[in-house]
Amino acid sequence: MRWKRRSGRATQPWRLSARTLITCSISTIIGFSAICASVMIDLRRGEEVRARQALDNMAAGIGADISRNIELYDLSLRAVAGNMLLPEISGVSKTVRQLILFDRASTARNFGNVQVFDASGRLTIDSSTLDPVPEDRSDAEFFQVHRDRPDAGLYVGRPANHQGQYAVTLSRRISTADGRFAGVVAGSIRLSYFRDLFARLTLGPGDSLTVFRRDGTLIVSAPFDADAIGRNLARAPAVTRALTEPSGWSSSYGALDDLPRLLVWRNGTEPLVVVASKSWESVYAVWRNEAAQIGAMMLALSVFVLAATQVAAREIQLRAKVEARLERLATTDPLTGLKNRRKFDQTIETEWRRAQRTAAPIGLLMIDADHFKRYNDTHGHQAGDQVLVGIAVCISDSVRRAGDCAARYGGEEFAVLLPGSSETAALAVAETIRTKVAIWAGDAGNASISIGVASVTPSRDSDWTSLLNAADKALYMAKAAGRNRCVAVAVPKPAEAAALAA
Incomplete structure (x- = not known):
């Protein structure tokens, strides 16, 4: 058991080296994984930024086109409203009146005809015909708004199915010079205009474009959803922000499909607000594929590194065992199994320095077999070897502390180093060994x-040879006193040793 413990201490540095290799490999894998994770996070953020920029450009382009066309159409409505107040307008023929009122009116195919309603809501003039069919729109929303609110300005009505087509009404109030309500001039933009506008874009999977009225009413959306036209979505958080902020973005659930979406809006102060959105699933689609590929490569690389590290660590441990075995062979006496003289000299040098640092005592036993040469000559070398083995077993059985070192010093002589032992403690161990040998x-x-027993607390300027000499002296004293006994002597101080040498 004792030699196994010492063998464990000898191989411990090599086991630590194997653990260090594994730790370094794992740390390297974690480090590279952290770097890859950081890169993937940056790529993810980059996808978000690119998606926002793309949606912003889309919303800005669509919004600018819508605003420009509404502004042009509004100029026509303003011109009609202004010309209706000319005194001579009522005295000219219908043909001339049409030219005066509608010479600047927009005639694009997606824009409806411009109509003029009097103060009671009856249709009086239509840009598409000289003799309009009688029509009463006094109950229409746009008419009531202008009648009741002089400051309504350009009013965008709710999308409605009018004359077989969905359209949005644009209207302006006609006011007399004294501010009295004189009627309404109204036109319309067909929803086909928005659909043609959206058709110019290539929408990817998860992309969506929506046009809202200022009160949150949905005008049109792409992909087209006829059931959603006219729905008021003002309570949706993202729509609320889009209607209150000039421009911006948010992450929210779609008001129509309830999917997590990235939403970007522009022209929040215009009559119509454009919101471009993209599902987060489609935003991260490419990133997820890249992350999966990089993750798979990192996993394969990690498995390879760990496997290679395990093989290398196993080789280190095998080499450590071989070297530990060689170390044991190089430092162990083959006959007795104790440490040899070389190992003893290394150990006493190390323990002496430690005792100097810690100011702890260190004891030494010098042991010699009595009348060994005579016994060896009488009974033979094999019998003599058995005696040495028996003495070694008694020594090993008596010296059990981890820091102690029992060695065959040479021939029939043994040495036992007892770090931390006073003279009394060392003498007790010596007596135990002597008794066991006798038994x-x-x-x-x-x-x-x-x-021979000696113990000393080393001073800074002392040398371990003084301890060795003292124990050796005590051994000769024991032999001179009749053998089969233990004798202890004091170790002279450095000054005393120098005086004796002189």
Whole structure:
């Protein structure tokens, strides 16, 4: 058991090296994964930015076209409203009146005819004919708004099916010089205009364009949804923001499909507000494919690195075991199994320095087999080897601390280093060893040992040879006193040792 523990300590640095390799590999994988994650996050943000820019450009382009056409149509309505107040307008022929009123009226195919209603809501003039069919629009929303609100300005009506086609009414109030209500001039923009406008764009999967009236009423959307026309979506959070902010973006659920969407709007202060949106699913579609590919490559690379690291760590551990075995062979006495003289010298050097740093005592036992040469000559070398093995077993059985070092010092001589042991403690260990050897030898008394004991707390300027010399001196004293005994001597201080040497 004792040699296994020491073997474990010897191989520990190599196990740590294998662990360090694994730790470094795992840290490297984590580091590269973090870098890849950071790159993927940046790519994800880039997709968001590009999607917002694309939607912003789309909304800006559509909004500018709508605003420009509404402005042109409004100029026509303004001209008609202004010319209706000319005194001579009532005295000219219908043909001349048409030329005066509608010479600047828009005639594009998606724009409806311009009509003039008097103060009671009856149709009096129509740009498409000299003799309009009688019509009463006093109950129409746009007529009531202008009648009741002199400051209504250009009024955009709700989309409605008029004469077989969906259209949005644009109207302006006709006021006399003193501000009295004199009627309404109204025109219309067919929803086909918006659909033709949207058709110029290539909408991708998840893309959507919606035009709202200022009160949140949906005018038209792309993809086209006839059931959604005229629905008021002002309560939707994104629509509310679009109607209150000139421009911006938000992430919200679609008001029509209830999908998470990126919404961008422009012309929030115009009569019609354009909202372009894209589902987050389609925004991240390309990014998800790239992330999956990079993630798969990173996973494969991580598996490869971990597998290679495991193989390398296993090789390191095998090499550590081999080197530990070689170390044991190089530092172990083959006969007794104790440390050899080389290992003992390395250990006492290390422990002496540690004792100097910590100001702790260090004990040493020098052990010699009594009358070994005579026994060896009488009973033979094999019997002598058995005696040495028996003494070594008794020593190993008595020295159990992890820091202790028992070694075959040479021939029939042994040494036991006891770090942290005072003279009393070292003498007790020595007596234990001597007693066990005596018991092991039995009544025949064919083996005994003499032990020299020394212990000292090293000073800064001392050397471990002083401890060795003192223990060796004690050993000779034990032999001189009759053998089979333990003798302890004090270790001289450096000054005393120098004086004795002189």
